[in-house]
Amino acid sequence: MDMLKKFFNKFTVLILLIIVIAYFGITAPGFMTIGNGMSLLRQIAVLGILSTGFSMVMIAGGLDLSISSQLSLVSCATAMMIVNGVPSILACIGGIVIAVLISTFNGFAIVTTGMPAMICTLAMQQVLQGVVYIFTGASPVYGLPNSMKIIGQGYIFGIVPIPIIIMIAIFLIGAFILNRTYLGRYFYAVGSNEEATRLSGLSSKKIMILSYVINGIFVGLASIVLMSRIASGQPLAGQGYEMDVITACVVGGIAFSGGKGKMLGVVQGVLVMGVLSNGLGVKGVDSYTQLLCKGIVLIVVVSIDCLREKRAKSQKMVISHENKKMNHQKEGAAE
Amino acid sequence: MEKEKKISLSVHHIVKTYPGVIALKDISIDFHEGEVHGLMGENGAGKSTLVKVISGVIEADEGSFCIGDEKFEKITPHQATEKGLRIIHQELNLIPTLSVTENIFMGRFVGNGITVRFSEMKKRAKKLFEEMGININPDVLVEDLTVAQMQLVEIAKSVSQEVRVLIMDEPTSPLTQNEVELLFKLIRRLKKRGVTIIYISHRLSEIFEMTDRVTVMRDGEKIATEKTEDLDRETLINLMVGRTLKETYPPRSIVPQTEALRVEHLCGNGLMDISFNLKKGEILGLAGLVGAGRTELVRLIFGADKIESGDIYLEEKKIHIDSPAQAVNLGIALIPEDRKQQGIILELSVKENLALPNYRLISRRTLVNKSLENECVNKQVERLRIKTPSVSQLVKNLSGGNQQKVVVGKWLAGNAGILIFDEPTRGIDVGAKQEIYNLMNELTEQGISIIMVSSEMEELMGMSDRILVLREGKISGCLERSKGEFSQEGIMDYASMN
Numbered sequence: 001m002d003m004l005k006k007f008f009n010k011f012t013v014l015i016l017l018i019i020v021i022a023y024f025g026i027t028a029p030g031f032m033t034i035g036n037g038m039s040l041l042r043q044i045a046v047l048g049i050l051s052t053g054f055s056m057v058m059i060a061g062g063l064d065l066s067i068s069s070q071l072s073l074v075s076c077a078t079a080m081m082i083v084n085g086v087p088s089i090l091a092c093i094g095g096i097v098i099a100v101l102i103s104t105f106n107g108f109a110i111v112t113t114g115m116p117a118m119i120c121t122l123a124m125q126q127v128l129q130g131v132v133y134i135f136t137g138a139s140p141v142y143g144l145p146n147s148m149k150i151i152g153q154g155y156i157f158g159i160v161p162i163p164i165i166i167m168i169a170i171f172l173i174g175a176f177i178l179n180r181t182y183l184g185r186y187f188y189a190v191g192s193n194e195e196a197t198r199l200s201g202l203s204s205k206k207i208m209i210l211s212y213v214i215n216g217i218f219v220g221l222a223s224i225v226l227m228s229r230i231a232s233g234q235p236l237a238g239q240g241y242e243m244d245v246i247t248a249c250v251v252g253g254i255a256f257s258g259g260k261g262k263m264l265g266v267v268q269g270v271l272v273m274g275v276l277s278n279g280l281g282v283k284g285v286d287s288y289t290q291l292l293c294k295g296i297v298l299i300v301v302v303s304i305d306c307l308r309e310k311r312a313k314s315q316k317m318v319i320s321h322e323n324k325k326m327n328h329q330k331e332g333a334a335e
Numbered sequence: 336m337e338k339e340k341k342i343s344l345s346v347h348h349i350v351k352t353y354p355g356v357i358a359l360k361d362i363s364i365d366f367h368e369g370e371v372h373g374l375m376g377e378n379g380a381g382k383s384t385l386v387k388v389i390s391g392v393i394e395a396d397e398g399s400f401c402i403g404d405e406k407f408e409k410i411t412p413h414q415a416t417e418k419g420l421r422i423i424h425q426e427l428n429l430i431p432t433l434s435v436t437e438n439i440f441m442g443r444f445v446g447n448g449i450t451v452r453f454s455e456m457k458k459r460a461k462k463l464f465e466e467m468g469i470n471i472n473p474d475v476l477v478e479d480l481t482v483a484q485m486q487l488v489e490i491a492k493s494v495s496q497e498v499r500v501l502i503m504d505e506p507t508s509p510l511t512q513n514e515v516e517l518l519f520k521l522i523r524r525l526k527k528r529g530v531t532i533i534y535i536s537h538r539l540s541e542i543f544e545m546t547d548r549v550t551v552m553r554d555g556e557k558i559a560t561e562k563t564e565d566l567d568r569e570t571l572i573n574l575m576v577g578r579t580l581k582e583t584y585p586p587r588s589i590v591p592q593t594e595a596l597r598v599e600h601l602c603g604n605g606l607m608d609i610s611f612n613l614k615k616g617e618i619l620g621l622a623g624l625v626g627a628g629r630t631e632l633v634r635l636i637f638g639a640d641k642i643e644s645g646d647i648y649l650e651e652k653k654i655h656i657d658s659p660a661q662a663v664n665l666g667i668a669l670i671p672e673d674r675k676q677q678g679i680i681l682e683l684s685v686k687e688n689l690a691l692p693n694y695r696l697i698s699r700r701t702l703v704n705k706s707l708e709n710e711c712v713n714k715q716v717e718r719l720r721i722k723t724p725s726v727s728q729l730v731k732n733l734s735g736g737n738q739q740k741v742v743v744g745k746w747l748a749g750n751a752g753i754l755i756f757d758e759p760t761r762g763i764d765v766g767a768k769q770e771i772y773n774l775m776n777e778l779t780e781q782g783i784s785i786i787m788v789s790s791e792m793e794e795l796m797g798m799s800d801r802i803l804v805l806r807e808g809k810i811s812g813c814l815e816r817s818k819g820e821f822s823q824e825g826i827m828d829y830a831s832m833n
Binding site: 202 | 441
């Protein structure tokens with residue numbers, strides 16, 4: 001019984017993923033094909049790259065709701081640079097730098113002033129969206145050279161889309177950072193118990209800001225993949241991505257309270273989101289209903305997460321009381 | 336006579352004052368290398384304040400201290416750590432979602448500066464545990480450990496670094512007997528290495544078993560530093576409590592007769608088999624050391640925590656209390672310790688505070704009836720003699736004593752019959768204390784019963800008709816005023832662990 005529970009706890013997301021895939025496989029003809037599989041993976045590439053950076057911010061106890069506007073801004077800015085004659089590579093690097101600067105500013109503002117990350121980045125989301133509208137006049141930036149489309153639309157060996165390769169590489173880098181490096185472990189430490197981290201002689205503020213910096217790099221990369229896939233800079237390209245990313249991370253087991261979660265979980269979370277939206281698409285469900293479904297998934301998963309935490313806490317209290325009781329019995333026996 | 340002993344830490348004439356309170360009065364103590372030095376005193380005697388000064392959490396107003404040969408007037412926590420000062424707090428400073436190994440090496444990971452060498456760290460952690468005789472898997476996450484195991488990890492973390500002075504604040508309270516033995520073994524080993532251990536504990540038996548010398552503090556003053564072998568239990572208790580009463584308490588005139596509340600075999604929240612009764616018009620004091628379960632007991636009766644088993648009778652009728660709302664409906668009210676956070680709403684007026692829990696009584700058809708509201712509020716202001724220019728004055732502008740009256744008033748307006756005071760006079764100046772004592776006395780004359788949790792011996796003895804003493808979640812004794820059983824030594828004897 002206990003074993004079963006443990007097994008279930010450990011593989012909840014995987015089981016969920018298999019159920020969702022099976023459901024669509026049976027009910028939606030055309031879902032279980034290699035072609036659809038590849039296009040599903042290509043669809044989630046941007047989500048996957050974003051979630052990798054976002055999970056680090058969340059593990060370190062932060063949040064960045066402005067990634068959607070960053071995505072729009074960076075893809076438009078990069079497109080504008082390329083259209084205006086800046087060499088593609090320089091323009092891409094420039095785009096990534098912009099994303100890093102914005103993210104770093106977010107982290108810095110949140111950490112130094114102590115304002116809630118949610119408010120700060122929500123405001124930033126508006127600021128950046130405003131900037132995009134002002135610079136583009138709210139119209140898309142077209143005219144990218146064909147060479148620029150390879151990143152988002154090209155294939156390797158004729159069947160594997162390049163965005164998938166990039167996403168897998170980013171997942172591996174993310175896992176490496178989180179599991180193997182000092183910084184990654186510090187993210188967990190800060191998100192879990194900031195005071196204890198500080199008392200261990202580490203600069204908790206610096207660590208938190210660095211989580212935003214790394215997030216910026218990944219947002220920049222994702223923006224370029226997105227721009228390349230839609231072959232233009234769209235002022236609303238990133239809209240709604242922040243919710244998808246949060247859902248993917250939370251489904252994947254990254255705790256809202258920080259300090260908890262693994263890269264492998266994030267991968268699973270991203271897949272669940274991808275299968276859900278692709279499967280609904282293949283079944284012919286319209287995008288409004290898809291939005292509704294995703295929202296429900298987020299609420300359900302977060303409430304399960306919170307309930308679980310609550311139960312774990314109360315169990316811990318019971319244990320410490322049991323300990324005390326045992327102590328008494330022993331003392332009683334000694335007397 | 337102890338010339339050969341080297342001094343590892345000494346404090347000289349440390350003074351620390353808070354508004355209205357002198358927390359430390361001219362404290363000077365020498366701590367020797369390789370000694371276990373007990374630090375004892377009642378709650379609020381100044382032990383923790385002293386530790387905070389030495390470790391750099393707070394700054395002293397006057398005085399200095401030396402770690403080794405270096406003299407400091409103030410120190411940062413980081414510097415203190417560098418000088419080899421380690422503290423094991425009651426609240427643990429570990430990172431729950433990381434492994435035991437990572438916690439031990441937090442801040443000084445083994446690796447090349449970028450990537451961590453987990454295998455090497457794990458090897459070292461294992462070796463450390465073997466040396467210490469601890470049996471904990473270094474791969475386990477800290478959140479999956481028991482509190483006792485966490486404590487051991489914390490100690491291992493301290494010991495794995497260069498340590499000169501190790502301060503332990505009540506280290507054994509979460510430990511089981513076997514683990515206590517293990518801890519003592521560790522302490523002896525550290526002592527041999529020349530480490531100074533400052534051991535703060537309420538358990539007298541531990542003090543006698545482990546320490547070489549004991550310093551007793553009381554009311555922010557150092558009372559004595561003695562060799563442990565020159566002390567016995569009685570002398571030590573006398574040193575801790577021996578003082579004269581300073582406050583004057585109103586005479587208790589009424590003799591409580593009928594029963595208001597009875598608790599039978601109550602368990603839950605760490606408490607075991609609590610039975611007692613409270614009579615109408617009685618003040619029942621609850622004594623005990625920090626962690627003995629006083630607040631926990633009060634929270635159970637008030638429905639703030641879950642009762643596991645046992646019964647509560649209100650005026651001979653069995654009642655069920657699952658939530659504070661139910662307790663309030665039954666006429667049981669809690670006047671919490673933290674007045675400004677939990678008792679009143681500072682930014683609201685006297686009137687609004689008094690009316691807050693009573694809107695059902697002063698409303699007609701869901702709308703607040705202004706004249707009923709005024710009547711209700713004015714009645715309490717008069718009855719309790721709340722000194723305020725008007726009822727629309729904001730509560731934050733009132734004195735501490737009057738704020739406390741507002742807290743009481745809001746429950747009396749709802750016809751509360753049993754008031755639970757948790758530390759009724761904490762943070763209140765002497766004059767206002769007097770007011771509150773008089774108020775409590777008058778309330779009992781009106782037939783209201785009071786349970787008073789207090790850490791102040793004098794207050795307990797001055798105000799209560801009976802005093803229940805709790806120790807580690809059980810009632811360890813009951814003293815009655817009418818039988819002349821009240822004495823500080825008596826209470827302390829029941830409250831201290833043998």
